[in-house]
Amino acid sequence: MGADLESLCLTFSVDDATTGRSVELVPGGSDKDVTAENVAEYVKLRTEWELEGRFVPVMPHVQKGFYCIVPPDILEAFSRMVTAEELDVMLTGHGINIQDWRQNTEYYGYDENSDIIKWFWDAVEGFTPQELEDLWTFISGSKGVPPGGFGNLTNAAGEAIRFTIAKVTASAAHLPVAHTCGYQLDLAVYDTAEDLAAKLRQAMSHRQGFGLA
Numbered sequence: 001m002g003a004d005l006e007s008l009c010l011t012f013s014v015d016d017a018t019t020g021r022s023v024e025l026v027p028g029g030s031d032k033d034v035t036a037e038n039v040a041e042y043v044k045l046r047t048e049w050e051l052e053g054r055f056v057p058v059m060p061h062v063q064k065g066f067y068c069i070v071p072p073d074i075l076e077a078f079s080r081m082v083t084a085e086e087l088d089v090m091l092t093g094h095g096i097n098i099q100d101w102r103q104n105t106e107y108y109g110y111d112e113n114s115d116i117i118k119w120f121w122d123a124v125e126g127f128t129p130q131e132l133e134d135l136w137t138f139i140s141g142s143k144g145v146p147p148g149g150f151g152n153l154t155n156a157a158g159e160a161i162r163f164t165i166a167k168v169t170a171s172a173a174h175l176p177v178a179h180t181c182g183y184q185l186d187l188a189v190y191d192t193a194e195d196l197a198a199k200l201r202q203a204m205s206h207r208q209g210f211g212l213a
């Protein structure tokens with residue numbers, strides 16, 4: 001590893017493409033070589049710079065633009081009324097409550113007693129939290145659910161809308177298809193519950209929507 005690092009000729013400095021200047025990660029960094037002994041320190045400092053330091057010169061401009069939209073006095077008042085956790089919910093939505101989801105679902109071509117629908121909810125119940133998030137992201141394009149739950153879904157015009165599972169005339173080889181603008185999931189008639197669950201996972205992994213797979 002040491003020989004590989006030496007061949008890279010790295011020092012504790014980085015070239016800033018924004019300013020065209022070399023930035024030292026530590027005092028005298030341009031003269032400090034990266035070695036096997038200090039590479040962990042270099043990675044830590046370089047990561048911090050990539051995520052934070054490189055943006056320092058532009059942040060005053062970003063802040064100025066933000067304050068044009070949200071004046072500082074309003075932002076200060078808002079920060080006193082809302083916690084970080086509440087702001088996170090506003091921005092990313094609530095977690096997924098399966099019972100709430102089920103109660104706020106409509107069906108087209110199927111009904112709640114259809115095998116496909118029973119299998120769908122059985123699959124959802126068996127998903128891990130990450131799989132649930134992936135499924136909802138596939139369906140809606142968003143990781144979270146609106147504050148108040150699935151009953152508060154709205155379309156682009158701000159009109160109330162329900163999540164819908166629709167029956168489509170496609171072979172069982174086709175993947176489920178999502179229409180994110182309308183919160184609709186198209187499901188073909190699959191042969192078994194296992195087939196449906198497998199197709200859901202495959203569709204989620206491909207993030208495939210807007211047309212039959």
